[in-house]
Amino acid sequence: MDSYIDIHSHILPGIDDGAENFETSMDMLRAAWNDGIREIILTPHNKPSHHNAGPEKISLLIKELRNKAQGEGIGMAFHMGNEMYYGSDMTERLEERRALTMAGSAYVLVEFGMGDDPDHIRYGLYEVLSHGYHPILAHVERYGRMLMKTERVEDLVRMGCYIQVNAGSVMGCFGFGAKQFTRRLLSQGLVHFVATDAHDMGKRRPALLECAEYVGRKYGEEYAKRLFKENPRRVIQNDYI
Numbered sequence: 001m002d003s004y005i006d007i008h009s010h011i012l013p014g015i016d017d018g019a020e021n022f023e024t025s026m027d028m029l030r031a032a033w034n035d036g037i038r039e040i041i042l043t044p045h046n047k048p049s050h051h052n053a054g055p056e057k058i059s060l061l062i063k064e065l066r067n068k069a070q071g072e073g074i075g076m077a078f079h080m081g082n083e084m085y086y087g088s089d090m091t092e093r094l095e096e097r098r099a100l101t102m103a104g105s106a107y108v109l110v111e112f113g114m115g116d117d118p119d120h121i122r123y124g125l126y127e128v129l130s131h132g133y134h135p136i137l138a139h140v141e142r143y144g145r146m147l148m149k150t151e152r153v154e155d156l157v158r159m160g161c162y163i164q165v166n167a168g169s170v171m172g173c174f175g176f177g178a179k180q181f182t183r184r185l186l187s188q189g190l191v192h193f194v195a196t197d198a199h200d201m202g203k204r205r206p207a208l209l210e211c212a213e214y215v216g217r218k219y220g221e222e223y224a225k226r227l228f229k230e231n232p233r234r235v236i237q238n239d240y241i
Contacts (some may be wrong), residue, residue: 002229003229004037004228005039005041005232008083008193008195009206010045011042011065013065017045017199018199022065024201029074032076032206035208039076040077042062042081066078086121086124090110105134105236106132106134107235108135111139125161134160136161136162138197140153140163141178148181150185163193168196170186170194171211187219189223215227
């Protein structure tokens with residue numbers, strides 16, 4: 001089994017709509033470990049006008065989770081981050097350290113509303129870029145108005161943005177439309193990261209192995225290596241992709 005890096009997950013307990021408690025967190029970590037995931041950027045939601053867990057709280061939870069994992073022989077490497085819901089105060093939240101970049105790098109995982117207009121998404125990502133950050137658009141396949149329009153994603157990539165899709169979407173867990181769209185993006189080389197976006201042990205479990213093997217067979221082992229290992233490593237090391 002190869003090893004993978006997951007850049008988008010909601011495994012930390014009790015601070016967003018992911019794991020409810022440490023028991024669930026540990027179940028998710030065991031599943032991730034057994035699936036070949038060896039490194040995770042933990043990205044709880046950070047939303048405007050919400051009571052978000054701050055960096056201190058996230059750091060304490062990671063420390064406790066690491067101790068529990070090591071106690072079971074799970075040598076997972078953890079990094080701090082957030083999945084940031086775009087708002088006009090987004091860069092302010094980052095600069096005031098009320099929200100976190102990815103593993104302390106210049107990369108930021110950015111989320112939008114599922115029904116947001118593509119022009120709004122483009123404007124928001126441009127604003128993030130203009131402040132010197134490298135935006136990673138989270139689960140692009142979830143924005144309904146982007147579906148069937150790969151040229152919109154191509155425009156964002158030309159602008160300097162990076163694209164993340166969910167492994168479950170590629171494998172058809174979230175409907176035919178999401179599967180077809182993510183696979184078209186992959187075929188055109190418009191995806192930079194495939195991540196779990198894990199929230200639980202059900203439909204949104206932490207699994208990458210099946211998807212990584214599929215991408216390797218269908219689109220080439222070199223591309224799969226970039227999506228599941230090399231590009232995530234560059235984020236953690238704050239290198240250009």
